[in-house]
Amino acid sequence: MLNRLTTNTRIFFEGAYYSYKALFRWLRPATYLASEVFAPLTMMIFFVYIGAYASGSNSASFYVIGNSLIFAASSGIFGVTMSVGGERWSGTLPYLFGSPANRWAMFVGRAVMHVLNGMLGVFIGLGWGILLFKLDLSHTDPLALLLTILITTFSTSGLGLLMGCLSLITRNVMLVNNTVYFLLLVFSGANIPVGDLPRWMQVISQGLPLTRGVACARTIIDGGSLADVLPLLQVEFLIGVILTILGYFLFKIFEIEAKRMGTLDIF
Amino acid sequence: MDAITVNHLRRLYKSTDGIIKRTTKEVVAVEDVSFEIRQGELFGLLGPNGAGKTTSVKMLTTLLIPSGGSATILGLDVVKDANKVRPRIGFIFGGERGLYWRLSGLDNLRYFASLYYVDEATSKKRIPELLEIVGLKGREREKVEGYSRGMRQRLHIARALLHDPEVLFLDEPTMGLDPVGARELRTTVKNLQSANKTILLTTHYMFEADALCQRIAVINKGKIVALDTPEKLKENVQDLSVVEVELYGIPQEVIERIKALDFVVEVSIENRDQRQVMQVHTPKGPEAIPVLVEHLNGLRIGRIITREPTLEDAYVRLVGGAEQ
C-alpha cells in the first residue's frame, strides 16, 4: 500500500519532469530567455503605458501586479495544455493508456512543473516592476505573497489541465485556449478593475480563477496581511481543486470513450 | 496452458461522412477471429494491409473494446481484467510515432519504466541490458529526433521489454525499415523468443512470417483463412505448380479471362520495372502453357517458366493475389 503510494508519487514527479523536459529542451538558452524573461517585459510595458493612459488613474503597480500574475496564467494554460495535448501529437497515447500507471498521478503530474514555471514568471514580472516601474515591496509580507502566487498558479494550472483534456477531445484547442486567455485578460481584473466592469461581466469574473489571486496580491503588496486575504485565497484554491477534478474526469471519460470508439491514435 | 486465447473476436468501426447530411457507415475491421497461442510460442498474424491485424492487436492489448467475442491473456480477460493484463504484456505498433522525440532514448526508457512501476534499482540494471539487446548502446543519450527509423523501432522494443512482460505484441515491427534495419530487427525478435517470451507478431511479409514464426494465422478481410505451421501451409499448394509468364503490359480483361479458365486456380501479377510477371497457379503444370499463350495472343511475351510453389504462393492463394 505504502509502496504503491511511493511509486505513484514517482510517476507523478517523473511525468512532471520528463514532460517538461520534452516541452522545453528544444529551446536554446537564448530562446528560453526571450520567451520567459523578455516577452513578459514587452507585454508589461504595453499594458502599463496603455493602461495608465486610458484610465489616467491607476498606478503602474496596478498593471505590474496584474500582468505578473497573467504570466502564471499563460504558463498554466498553454504549458499544461501543450503537455497533455502534445501526447496526441507525439502518438504516445496508446502507450500511456496501455500502461498500468495510475491515471491520476500521470495526469496531474503534468501540471507540477508548469506551476513552478508560472511562479518563476510571476517573480520575473515583479522583478521588472521593481526595476522599471518603481514597484514598492517594502510593505509586503513575503510569505503571504508567495502563498498567493503559489495558489494562483495552481488554480490557473487547473484550468490548463481542463483545457489540456479538451485538447485531447477537440482539435481546435488553440482557438479555445486563446479565447480563455483573452477572457482572463479582460475579466480577471489584471488590467481592468473588476469594479469597473458591467454587472454581468463581474459575475463571470467571480467564476474564473486568477481574479481573486490578483486582488489578493494587490492587497498584500499594499501592506495587507495574510489574514486579510485568506478568505479570498481559500476560494481561489477551491476553484483550482474543482478545475483539476473536472479535468481528471474529462481525462477518464476520454480514455473510456477512445477505447470504445477506436480514436486513441487518431490525430 | 495457452498464453493467449481469442474467441470469435469482432470489431466494427463507425465512420461518419458528409457535413450537411450525416451518414454513418459501419466498417467491419475484424469479422471473426479465433486462435490460441501457446506459452513461449512465436505466432505470426499474416495478412495484407487492411486485413484487421492492428485492430486485433489493439483489442488484445486493452486499447480497444471488442464489438463481440472475447480474448484472454494468461487466463485474464482483456476487457474485464484489463488492469491485471497491462503489467504483464508489452506491445509496439509499427511506425516511429509514440516516443518523445525531444527526449533522449534513455529518458524515454526511464519515463516508461516509472509508468510500469519498475523500481529504480531494477531499471538501472535493466535499461543497459536492453540497450545492449536492441543494439542502441552508446546512443542512448542522444535525442530520439536524431535516431534513424530502425533505431526508433528498436527503442520501442526496449520500451516494451522494460517490465519484463511474459507476452509481447509486435505489430508490423519492420514497417518502413530498410532491408538491413529489418534484418537486424528480425534477429532481435528471434533472440527474444529464445528468452521464452510468448510473442504475437503481425506482418504483411510472407517471408518474414516464414523466417520467424512457429505457426502462422493468415488473416484476410477480418477473418482467419488459414492457421498452421509454415511447412503445412506450403503443403496446401503442393498439388499445384506455378507458371510464370513475363509480359510487357497486360490488359485487365485478359487477366480476367485467364482467371476464368477451368484449370487456373489463382492468378497474380507482379510488377518489375516495365515488365509484369503473371503467375498462374495450376495443377496442369507446363501443359497449361500453350493455352495460356493462346490467350495472350498479340501481347509481347518474354520468358516463360514453370516452378514449384513457395510459401508466398500459398499466401497469395489464401488472400487472393491480383494486386501485389
Ligand SMILES: Nc1ncnc2c1ncn2[C@@H]1O[C@H](COP(=O)(O)OP(=O)(O)O)[C@@H](O)[C@H]1O
Ligand atoms: N479508427 C478507425 N476508424 C474506421 N476504420 C478503421 C479504423 N481503423 C482501422 N479501420 C479500418 O479497419 C480495417 C482494418 O484495419 P487494420 O486493423 O488497421 O488493418 P491492418 O493492420 O491489417 O492493416 C481497414 O479497412 C481500416 O480502414
Ligand SMILES: [Mg+2]
Ligand atoms: Mg496495421
